[in-house]
Each structure stands twice: as structure tokens, then as C-alpha cells.
Amino acid sequence: MPEQDLRATITDVSREAGVSIKTVSRVLNNERYVGSETRARVQAAVAALNFRPNAAARSLAGRRSFQIALICDNPSPYYVYDMQSGIRDRCVAAGVRMIAQPYDRGSPTLLDDIESLVDAINVDGLILTPPVTDYPAVLELLAKRGVRFVRVSPGGDLDLTPSTFIDNAGAAQAMTAHLIGLGHRRVGFVRGHPDFATSGQRFEGYRAALAAAGIAFDAALVREGSYDFASGSSAADALLDLAAPPSAIFASSDDMAAGVLAAAHRRGMRVPEQLSVAGFDDTALAGVVWPPLTTIRQPTRDMGYAAADLLLSDASDPHERRELRFELVVRGSTGPVG
Amino acid sequence: MPEQDLRATITDVSREAGVSIKTVSRVLNNERYVGSETRARVQAAVAALNFRPNAAARSLAGRRSFQIALICDNPSPYYVYDMQSGIRDRCVAAGVRMIAQPYDRGSPTLLDDIESLVDAINVDGLILTPPVTDYPAVLELLAKRGVRFVRVSPGGDLDLTPSTFIDNAGAAQAMTAHLIGLGHRRVGFVRGHPDFATSGQRFEGYRAALAAAGIAFDAALVREGSYDFASGSSAADALLDLAAPPSAIFASSDDMAAGVLAAAHRRGMRVPEQLSVAGFDDTALAGVVWPPLTTIRQPTRDMGYAAADLLLSDASDPHERRELRFELVVRGSTGPVG
DNA sequence: TTGTAGGCGTTATCAC
């Protein structure tokens, strides 16, 4: 039963292959200066013994821990899931492990947790998603520690770290212009959570499109949400209760767009005939659930890929940026405008 | 800038506190036989130096790694998220780290990944969710290695490990009986994914309720889904296309229930007036999105709590079980039955 | 109640 003791070590492998432990280590780490025949012999021994290097020992002796961490807190489980999945895929390919936990951006121990990751776990790098991307205390801590990290959709300071993002303002502007192009003059807008920089960026795009079309901005048509279903739903209720309600509503996330649609449904309004609904589609939720929705597609998983690539690439241009393309997906045609 | 070197070690702390490193270690691990004054001095030194024990060294020298792993693959991101969150909370309290990654139950490397967790990371324990809970190869591997693990909603072999679950058959029976009690004689049923043991358990409950009410089982009213939105939607389409369609549809998950509702909506059917829809609510999705839904509530997060408690508790009765209560949540009244 | 010696399994350094 003490099968535990069967766990092979480098020493076992070296004995099996008839070489020194250092040579085994070289093979394991893909270092140069190993005879091809020697290498083959070692690899055979590794396979024969089903050997797996002990992560703790590796981390202790070496400079690397082969672990990176994802700091991700988002109202949408779909977002978290997609982000984790994307990064995980890349980590597997790179032989690195991803530490991912649902963090709580409001937690008083957030800074402490991150410090723990750096000091106790000794992570090789971190990936930050909004809104932590823009927490000065966190940025300062990581910079001081000299830890590599990349940011997803940061709010600013693009020179600080490698980062990946889409043109949120441009996307929101394109969508708003699309709605205006369909004949809508009163376009409602549901903002995202105020903690997220993207919320402001998307709102700016909305305003820009109105201005470009010569439509006066009406503050009554804008409601603040928090990137979740419930807030989208109540924002839509408020907008549709207006004396002069909008003929289209554009929500800053798909969860909120789903909320808008539910509100319309509750009122017996047909979409898109009686109300056009559009939304950012950070995840897959609303697009799947509600075909008539028109969305800005920005696959979160791709963001994960890009972020992981930036972190794991050897070339470490500290200012590298990956701007991903967004896509305007029009589903269902839009009927007459009130 | 080499702030890295400021990372304190036990030696630093021992010097600061004027004691030996062993004493520091004792304080860190809450061992007995430490003078209260000594303890206080050490703790002060730890705080002063912002010392955090190196996880790798701890794991290498000791027997524990202070890490547990969650093996969770589920069609619903909400489920994964809730499960992770629940377990995470308990881990934080216990000073243990949770390794959680979206796994792929079909991956050819699954067994290898798990072996890696055991051999390379040396995890203190594992939590398995369906369907991996019932993979013989995995169970055998873990048993052979002598690793502690608990299972969530296992399909059988309850004596094998501690586990947590609800009475799925009982819940499905209660829900079906509820629908029958409302006057429905033709109740459609959407099964879950065949890989999950819960699918069969729920189906059995459905059949039992029909039998108890003296209603003949009609195979045409049963469709197989895969626990996701799309399958629920197409299953509902098939059921509603029948010459004699059901007046109520009971889906084995909330994602599928949402799909059923979307199908009803597409057809212009009002819920629950023209079609009663019920579902298991493993996550929060459908219940939030669609108030008229009647659900079996079985908070996934609570399952995570229970699973983590079982794994982290010192008392390790190998056969311990935690059966959680389900709850029948009736939202919206049900109108006339076709 | 406290301290000393040794080793955990790997990588880094420096010889050969």
C-alpha cells in the first residue's frame, strides 16, 4: 500500500539511465549540451519510471515556480470561465500551471493575497483583469517586486505593462451608429459597473456616435448598471417607463442585455419589432439565449489566449500590446422604429 | 530594485526575535510547547518583516503541500463558478490553497493530469464533481496512491469516499408530483447529459411520480439533453411539435429549462398560462432570468462548502456523507392545463 | 520549553 514510496526521483532516473542527476535535469529542462543518445536514454528512463519532477523542489532550487496566477473578479461567471479556459489552454502548452480562484475585488485581503502569491508561491507572473488592472496599490506592489504581469482591458497607463484589449469606445460607437442607421433617434444606454474602466470607454463611444449623427445627448436615456442581469433588467424597466421611451436599448454587457430582453418580454414587447436590443457580448450568454440580439462580439477566451501569450513569451517587450478585433454581429432584422 | 532579496526567511525572523528557527517554525504551525511570551515576540517579528513562509520549501520538507485540487468539468459555467467559490471560501479559512482549472472530462490527458497533481504537486486532497466522480480509472488511481478525496453527487459506491449530494430522485419525484398536482397529465421530461449519473437519478424520480399517480409512462414525452441551453431548447421544440404535446415540461437543469422557455417564447406561448416549465436549479441562471419558472433549488455553493468541509476536517471517517436538502421553489402560479 | 543536525528533490555553479 505504501505506493507512495514508488514515486520516482531524479536519482532513480539517473540510476536507471546510467547518467548523473545533472544530466537528467538537463534533459528535463531542455537544456543544450546533451548527447542525443544520452537524451533518448534519459527520456526512456523517465517514461519507464513514470517520473514527474517534484514541483516544490523545482521551485525551491530554481528561479522559476512554473506557476502563474490569474486575478479575475467579474460579475459574469461566463467571463471568468472563458478567461480561465483560454489561459489554461496556453499554460498547458507551456508546461506551466495556472492558479485561478474567484477573487473578490472588494476583499480587504486582496493586496495581501497577491503579495502571498508573489512571496509564498513565487509565481512566475500574473494576469490581471478589470477592475484590479487599475488598482494603484496592486500595480505599485507588483512593480516594486519586479514581478512580470500583463493586464487585460486596462483603463490606462498602457506603458506600464504588456496588455491586451479591444477598442471599447470604437465598438460602442459602431454599435450606436448601427442603431442610428436603422432609424433610431432615441437610443437608450445601460452603462457598466462604475468600477470598470471599460464602462466609461463604452459610454464615450455611445456619446461620440450620437454627436456624429447630430443627435442631442439625453441623460434620461442613460442608466447605470453593474454588468449583471438584474441591473440590466431594472435599467430597462426605468427606460421603458419614460414618457418618451427609447426605441432601442444598448447594454454594455450581455448579461445586462439579457436583462433588458427579459424586461421587454415581461411587458409583452416583441423584439426587435417593438424594441431593438443590442449589447456587448463579452461572454456567450445573451447571444445564445436570445437570437434577436445584436451584439459586439469580443471573445473573452481570445483575450485569455492573448494575455497568456504575452506573459509566457520569452521576448518581454514591456510595452507590448495586443489589440483584438471586435465584431458587430447582427442577428434578426430590426423593424419599424417607434 | 532587487527588492526580491528583501523576502524574509525563517532565519531572518529568528534573528529578529532572538530565538531559533525551530521555535519560529513552531509558532508558524501552531504547535504546542511555546512560551506565550516567546510566541508573541515571534509573531511580532513575523509581522515586522512581513514574513510569509515559502510554500515550496514547506511542501518539500513537510508532509503537507497545503494545496487541494478541484476536478470540475460541467457544461454550466455557473456551476463551475459556484463550486469554485464555495470551496475557495473554506480553503481560505483553513489556510489551504485551491487549485482549480476548467478540466475537460473527455481529455485523453485527464488521468495524467490528476496523476500529476498527486505526484508533482503532492496535493493534500482532491474534490471530484460529476462525471469524473464515477470514472473507475480515476478512482482506482487515487485509491492506489492513498490520496484523500471527496466526491460531489457520486453515482454510486458511496462507501468508497466521503461524499455530498442531494436526493436527486426524490427531488425529481417531488417536482413531477407537484406538476401532476396542478392537473397536468402529460408532463414532458428533458434528461440530462448521459455521462452524468444524476441524469439517471432524476429520470427515475420522474418515472416514480408518474407511477405513483397512475399515469402511464410515455417515452415520446422524454428527450435527452446535455445539460446546456441549446439542448433544452431543441428538446422543447421536439416535444411541442408532437401531435399531443405536453402541457408541462420538466428539465433536468436550469440551463435546459432556460432553453425550454426560449423555445416557448419563440412560439409565442405564454408561461405558465400555456405551458408550465420546471427545472432543476443547480445554478442561479434560469431562476433569475425567468421568474415564472418553478425549480428544485440545490445551491451548488453549499455543495462546495460541504465538500471542502469533508476534505479539510481532521476527523476522516472514510464513509462520511452529507446529504443536503433540496427545496421546491414555486414561482408564478400555473394556469389552466391543456 | 527550546535548540541542533540532517535531509526533502531539484537546480546552479564550476570543474572535468
Added chain:
DNA sequence: GTGATAACGCCTACAA
């Protein structure tokens, strides 16, 4: 190309 040997930071044993 390859191999000894000394760390890495902590815990387990044993002693004092």
C-alpha cells in the same frame, strides 16, 4: 558533453 557539490527554505527527528 558530462558530473560532483553546494545551495534553496523549511520541517522532522532528536537532544538539551
